[in-house]
Structures are given as structure tokens and as C-alpha cells.
Amino acid sequence: MFSNLIEPLDSTGRARVVVEFARSTALLEKEPTTQLELLLALRESVDRAMYWQAPDAEDKLLAQPQVASALRPLAVAVSPYCPDWWVDAMAPGQQRVQPANSPSIEYQEAWQAGAGVRQWYSQAIADETAAQTYIPDPAANYTGMWWSTPAHYSVPATTRVLDGLGPVALWAQEDTQTPQYAVSYPISLIGPCRVLEITSAHDYARLVEKYPMRMTRSRFHDWYRVTGSVDEWYIPHWGLIAKDYEAVHLTTAAYLEGATKRIPISGGSTLMAGWSPDVTYWVGNCAVLGGRPEEWQLAAQGSNNLWLAA
Known part of the structure; x- marks a missing residue:
């Protein structure tokens, strides 16, 4: 995004970026941004979320106080155009996205979330135990x-599904190799479905504090590289969450506030690592296939790659 501006990270480099932000803010005030432009910007932000390496040159540049201060007017100019769904609760008509070459999930076993949570827990404990060495x-x-x-x-x-654009997960999903083709699977809900809404980084901290799972040794090195912090590290205990809820939904605004940042909690810290905007994780057996899958293709449209119905 700023590859032509980030070197060197001295006063000259900072000044160039500050001028670019001011120019962008003035342009935005004359010509408002579109929903598609915001979605593409969200996609780029999510693509750059990494939890296994130290901040790169662009991260360091944007973290500098002078640059961050110059970015705020641009953020203020953009904020009136941010769509309502960035802060909305989980929407009906949820869909799951898979690369087209992944195994089909058109069978009931793939939706047994309760069994999946138990297997996740067993693997997490094994990982933490192995990391003791x-x-x-x-x-x-x-x-x-x-x-x-x-x-x-x-x-x-x-x-959720965006009108004319398909599921959000097509456009913004952490740690994914973007395929050329994908399939989205509609779901239906059966029985009671209690959804926990995470609307801020504070909500996420409270989630981990209420359902803590200490994973310091297995997360210690990666999360130190990302945050520069040495601490006791915790993640949500999904087995315990599943006793009280069938699903957990993270709003896009909460994602943007918390992703890649150390979030302090009582007794240590946590990271919102591997999440994505507007994602809902189903830890109870109430989500089943609810319609015909739809195929998607990533195609060049002008200077952008856009997802189109195949």
C-alpha cells in the first residue's frame, strides 16, 4: 500500500506519508468513498494481519506517532461511509466459504460442531504439552x-452475505491463500441458538477472562514477535464457551479494533488471532446446511480482483 513511501523510515519518509494522507483526506472530502472501495480496503487490512512474525516496515511506519496523528483526519473522513453491518449483530442468512478444491461439506458429519470442539481441545492440550520442551x-x-x-x-x-457481493468471508479472511474459485454453503439454524456478540476489544477481553485457557508455552514465541511482550498468554476455552452458547459472533468493528494487538486481561494477555471480520464460530450443533451451494470466481475487473458468481 505504501511500498513507495516506507523507505527510509526517517523524517523524510514520515513527511512524505503525512503529505499523502493529507492529500487523500482532501480527495475523500470531495468525492466520497464507495462500499466496494471500503470492502477492498478491509480485505487488504485483513491480508496483512500476521501473528508469526515481527512488524514489518509498513507496520513500524504506521505506528509512529506523527504518522498515526496524520491518519486520524483520514479516518474521520471515512467513518460516515462505513456500512452499518460493521457494527451490527450476527445477520440471518449466514454462509460458510470453502476453496473449490476443498473436500465437500455437503454431509452432516461436517457440521457436528460439538464433536469438533472436543477434538480441538484435545489437539490444543497436546500442542501446549509438547511446547513445554x-x-x-x-x-x-x-x-x-x-x-x-x-x-x-x-x-x-x-x-453474512452482502448484496451483490456474496459472503464477507470471500473478501476478508485471515491467514488464507486466496483461491481462484470458491464455494459458499448456506446454513440454517435448528433448535435453540444462543449467540454471544463480541462488539469491541473489551468484550473480547471479558470473553477470555470468563472462559480462560492458559496457552503460554505454545503461543509464547509467536505472540512475542508480534507484540514485543512477554506475558502469560490466554485464549478462549471453547469447550467451556460451548456449555453456555452455540455461537460466538465478532463484529467487523471489533475485529478492526483488536486484531494483531495485545489485549490485557486479568492475569495476563490475549490476542485476537486467526479471527476475521464478521465471523461467527458455531460451537453447538445448531447449524446445518440450508440450501444449494454457490460457486464463485475471482476475476480481474479493472485494477482490482473481485469475486463474481461463477
């Missing part, structure tokens, strides 16, 4: 276990 030097070269989501195939992750 790691050198406790935060700079040591260990990596691989950095997410705080219930990452298991049988635990569905879904998003």
Missing part, C-alpha cells in the same frame, strides 16, 4: 501455534 527464550525460533479460534474442520465459521 521449548526454550523459554522469547526470541527463540519456534512457530506454528498462534491462533485463538476453535480451528477445526467440524467447527463451522460463517459470515
